[in-house]
Amino acid sequence: MAEIRLSQLAHSYAPAPQSDEDYAIRRMDHIWEQGGAFALLGPSGCGKSTLLNIISGLLAPSDGDVLFDGKRVNTLPPEARNIAQVFQFPVIYDTMTVFDNLAFPLRNVKTPEHKVKSKVHEIASILDLTPLLDKKAKGLTADEKQKVSMGRGLVRDDVSAILFDEPLTVIDPHLKWKLRRKLKQIHEQFNITMVYVTHDQLEASTFADKIAVMYEGQIVQFGTPRDLFEAPNHTFVGFFIGSPGMNLVSVELTEHGATFGGVELPLRPKLLERLKQVRSSNIKLGIRPEFVHVWDEANDEAMQVNVRFVEDLGTYKIMTFYLGGVEMKARLQEDQKVPQGVAFISFPDQWLKVYVDEFLLEGDQ
Numbered sequence: 001m002a003e004i005r006l007s008q009l010a011h012s013y014a015p016a017p018q019s020d021e022d023y024a025i026r027r028m029d030h031i032w033e034q035g036g037a038f039a040l041l042g043p044s045g046c047g048k049s050t051l052l053n054i055i056s057g058l059l060a061p062s063d064g065d066v067l068f069d070g071k072r073v074n075t076l077p078p079e080a081r082n083i084a085q086v087f088q089f090p091v092i093y094d095t096m097t098v099f100d101n102l103a104f105p106l107r108n109v110k111t112p113e114h115k116v117k118s119k120v121h122e123i124a125s126i127l128d129l130t131p132l133l134d135k136k137a138k139g140l141t142a143d144e145k146q147k148v149s150m151g152r153g154l155v156r157d158d159v160s161a162i163l164f165d166e167p168l169t170v171i172d173p174h175l176k177w178k179l180r181r182k183l184k185q186i187h188e189q190f191n192i193t194m195v196y197v198t199h200d201q202l203e204a205s206t207f208a209d210k211i212a213v214m215y216e217g218q219i220v221q222f223g224t225p226r227d228l229f230e231a232p233n234h235t236f237v238g239f240f241i242g243s244p245g246m247n248l249v250s251v252e253l254t255e256h257g258a259t260f261g262g263v264e265l266p267l268r269p270k271l272l273e274r275l276k277q278v279r280s281s282n283i284k285l286g287i288r289p290e291f292v293h294v295w296d297e298a299n300d301e302a303m304q305v306n307v308r309f310v311e312d313l314g315t316y317k318i319m320t321f322y323l324g325g326v327e328m329k330a331r332l333q334e335d336q337k338v339p340q341g342v343a344f345i346s347f348p349d350q351w352l353k354v355y356v357d358e359f360l361l362e363g364d365q
């Protein structure tokens with residue numbers, strides 16, 4: 001078991017990188033604490049696999065260090081790092097039995113056969129593989145094969161961490177939740193550091209205690225699913241997490257607040273003061289559809305907006321409306337009156353977030 005620390009880490013596949021765009025991993029410091037269940041979440045191409053391969057030793061970073069429990073491991077080959085990696089497609093030996101597949105990593109390090117036997121039985125029982133132990137791996141279903149792959153990562157006592165790279169891609173949707181629950185259970189039982197790579201926010205939040213959201217080679221936020229929802233640290237987190245994502249709009253500052261498309265929104269004086277010190281003109285306001293207040297009738301606080309349509313999603317409704325020419329969404333509760341044609345909305349101060357150069361304005365929590 002180990003704490004995994006990334007220090008000033010960067011990686012470029014280009015031989016002579018010039019700008020940020022040439023880096024698959026942009027310079028970062030990050031810590032995966034010992035024993036945690038983490039997810040690395042981000043869209044295709046953001047650098048997830050590159051980062052995982054650097055941790056496991058399959059790839060040498062162009063800059064910076066990887067430290068396990070404070071010890072630099074940059075020069076150690078994968079087999080010396082005691083890291084297990086589970087890939088999208090199960091890596092198992094088809095001609096071997098399930099037992100021999102599970103025993104393989106132990107026999108590789110010359111474990112006495114009586115220990116091999118007890119450990120394989122223990123792991124098989126956790127993964128519900130006991131009835132299959134004598135079967136050849138070739139005849140297994142995709143999810144059984146993936147469980148064997150996971151089992152191979154778990155049999156060794158000396159494994160520091162397990163890295164999962166989209167492990168449920170080939171699994172039938174109705175079995176996914178079962179395997180995910182199994183992984184969670186294994187994490188609780190073994191107290192082992194686990195990093196789970198996915199582009200699926202539901203998978204990330206059901207597995208992990210803390211999620212690292214990756215975007216363009218950077219970890220833009222590392223927090224609990226609730227942190228990511230309530231206080232997205234970057235506009236990408238706002239947009240990517242939640243369904244639908246955060247409403248975001250570019251604004252200009254005025255004497256008393258912010259303006260866009262002829263709409264003026266007053267801002268808290270302290271916040272406005274701070275914004276006026278900012279040099280960048282890239283300022284955005286963001287509010288999640290869940291936090292847009294929809295009133296039943298006009299009042300002093302509310303702005304009138306044009307309703308485009310309302311979608312009924314069973315237990316709640318999503319109202320799409322225009323404000324200052326910008327399309328936005330608000331979530332209506334099941335029992336809430338559904339506005340027709342026009343609606344009256346407001347943005348509670350607490351939930352209106354300010355982004356400068358795409359990052360949340362510091363202290364604006």
Ligand SMILES: Nc1ncnc2c1ncn2[C@@H]1O[C@H](COP(=O)(O)OP(=O)(O)OP(=O)(O)O)[C@@H](O)[C@H]1O
Pocket residue numbers: 013024042043044045046047048049050051199
């Ligand atoms: N071997 C390689 N040589 C050159 N560029 C690469 C190589 N592998 C990845 N890249 C580039 O590095 C960037 C990050 O890719 P990476 O595969 O790490 O992303 P990812 O988030 O894992 O994506 P996916 O979910 O599609 O696997 C991408 O721009 C990709 O094209």
